[in-house]
Amino acid sequence: MAAPKFEIPTLKEVSEVPRVQEGAMAHVQSFVAAAPIQQAIGFPGELVENWEQKAIEKMGDLLGKYRSFKVYLDACVHCGACTDKCHYFLGTGDPNNMPVARQELVRKVYRRHFTFAGKYFPKLVGAVDLTKDVLDKWYTYYNQCSECRRCSVFCPYGIDTAEITMAAKEILDSIGYGQKYTNEIVGKVQRIGNNLGLPGPALEDTLEGLEEDIEADTGVKVRLPLDQKGAEVLLVTPSADFFSEPHVESLIGYAKVFHAAGVSWTLSSHASEAGNFGLFIGNYETMRNIALRIREAALELGVKRIIVGECGHAWRVAYSFWNTLAGIGAGANDPFAVELQQQLDPRYPAPQHICEFTYDLLKRGVIKVDKSANDHRVITYHDSCNVARASRMGDMPGGQFVIPREVIKMVANNFQDMEADTIHESTFCCGGGGGLLTDDLMELRVKGALPRMEALKRVVDGQQVNFMATICAICKAQFSKVLPYYGFDMGMVGGVHQLVSTAIQLEQKE
């Protein structure tokens, strides 16, 4: 795993649209999933013999199931508004990383098989057969899209490129051409309960160690309960929070908040993962299976509320899909969903984001903080794409932008936003989302981080920012890895609850 050889982009004072470099990223290939990984989650082990026919059939199936997919394939007029909006295009110059061109890889096959003109006059309308070459391009370039949906914000038709990427990944998986990183994780969470593969006893040992650490640090006994029946709150958080720096600092922050508020809570060894990579591969069944583990844990533990930790795409799945996937929130009507809806306390949102929870406590003065404890930091906030563009928080439009920033400002004195066209709904992806946070894609990850790094550099130079807070495990891991490539310290990134953790005032409780 020696550092890969590629050119690291230079950070410009004013961000530029790069020159087009045909095929610049054609060599960057994510590892293909081996047979055991594929088969464990119900996909063929290797490329099936009649893959072309099967892929077209699957496309037809998806077109029938998802009206949006068909609309997005039909609606594009190739206006080009999206071309310079993708961080991967901006960082690499590869024209296939322009969202319109990426979509076109699927769209031209769609035209060939599902439109009148494409069936009879393919050349006139740029329709092509699904050859092996086209299929390989799908694999390469759909594994260079982080499904961040920034391009969709600028599309006059609102075409959601991520849905096309997800459909392409679903088709690829269905013919035995899956990606190792994501599919291995999808298997692990269903087998063990989390993306890391952290078994219950290891989780218990880790949490006990953290309790000792907090007590050594603060002199206060703060608990991190596991599988505690009858707790008020089930906290579901990305498993990276148990395992990695800086993630664990936020986990400690959540524990301190629950302690200070006197709210009983628990983690679950059965549902020890908020992340749901089923979303990334566009596969409804795996997404549902993963979500159902949380319902099972909630029913088993008898909790009244479900709160989600700092994880970007998990919050999208939780906020937008848990109701019909798993009956968390109104929507589903199978007996278990109905039981859960009766069990959960209707006075609180289901699910609730940890930032909403902490924001409310801070506003009401239930928890006390010493803001000056964060005075060594000048903080900026990186909006994570799935929180920013696919969910909401609180009860006002834009709450997902306001609430995390308000939490930061209530626990720290120095806050500076990055430029307007790089935050809120225009935020840039960290470069590692959507199932691309893998070492085999390091070149893509480093180059794709360029737009965010340029925006960060400007507030580092201009406003002396030295800390970038975010509420996504992928963002934290990605930035820890790529910041040093651009001359920044890896410790510059951390969670919002890491800041809460620094400032919160604790009292001994029995």
Added chain:
Amino acid sequence: MPTIEVNGKSYETDEEGYLINLGEWNEDVGAYLAIEEKVEMTPSHWEVVNFLREYYNDYQIAPAIRVLTKAIGKKLGAEKGNSKYLYELFPYGPAKQACKIAGLPKPTGCI
């Protein structure tokens, strides 16, 4: 499956060079993997590698960073019980690089 050859014996690895069979590991294999990683092994490196293997043996997973730093702090002195020190030993990151040298599977997820 790719393989590596150490002392005339071949060992299966995955695409990224992680050993497939944990039980086949020995110090020579570890030393070989370290050379591939451009990590010069010192007694401190071996302390980390041995702890990883012990922990994996007990829990079927590599230790979380806080568990690791605490254990190393106890063995090598409190001033070394932090992730900065571990990154000095294993610049690509203790979780991935040290696991590889220890013959453990690569940790997965948002890390």
